Amino acid sequence: MNEADDRIRVGRVSGVYGVKGWVRVFSETAPRAAITEFPQLWMQHGSDWRLVEVEGGRGHGQGVVMKFHEAADRDGAHRLIGAELAIERAWLPPAEDGAYYWADLLGMAVENNDGAVLGTISGFIETGANDVLVVQGDRERLIPWVRDQYVLDVDLEARRVRVDWDPEF
Template identity: 70%
Template sequence: MNGADGRIRVGRVSGVYGVRGWVRIFSETEPRDAIADFPRLWMKRAEGWELAEVEGGRAHGPGVVIKFAGVADRDAAYGLMGAELAIERDWLPPAEEGEYYWADLQGLSVEHVDGTPLGTVTGFMETGANDVMIVGGERERLIPWVQGLYVLEVDLADGRIRVDWDPEY
């Protein structure tokens, strides 16, 4: 999710882990443990956004645990519960040719190959077989993200995606 401030949401603090200040993270990155690779993360709490240094992090079972600088014990870690985590867009490496970060596609207009507007990209979801683009407009549409078959053109400069998808669906 892109915020109005240009930050990209990558997860949230969902629990505490141990007694030395580690926290459990609900990660929205792919792969899930990639969130632990950033040396710092923006953290949003009641006081607003602050930059938090990451001292360590790793996959742990189905989730991720992270240790933030200055968080020394379980009580301090508990104070981070619910904090939203984000990065700045320019912290990401450039996408490969023909690949896109979901955050860069959100808000783009979507139109049928004949020029019929279908709405704007409001999100994506993983289904196992392929990702699905969620398009909001006069109604919500779910369009499989299959480049060359349904997704014909992505023009980031013009803010437009052309699709071959029946406007009635």
């Protein structure tokens, strides 16, 4: 088992907040404050990962602030800036039928109805209306995540997404 493969990145420490060890966190969860619901997070600073205790957290404006056991004061919080935050895949509830965690789709091959490989999923864009797949291949393609219109089939076992998309677009 490769432990790094079983971790899903959920954010990073982006700054300090106050003088009591709180930090600003750029959260990649939806909603953003969901990152604060985990009692522990994996933290990577440099090449080392360690499990850290979450003492508190809350949404703050459009961002998130959190308190980790490792940071008792502003100096301790400052040392955490830049640290990546992750959870274990096993900590997530199973996705509902027809729903997927974005982390499970990253790296999947994308092909159209004619079997033309368009590339692999490198990311997602939240637009408010429909999420958008970012597909890297011979060039970058942005494909709306609209089931049964553009996204026809997701095969998690084969690691493939089939789309109704002209390779010229």
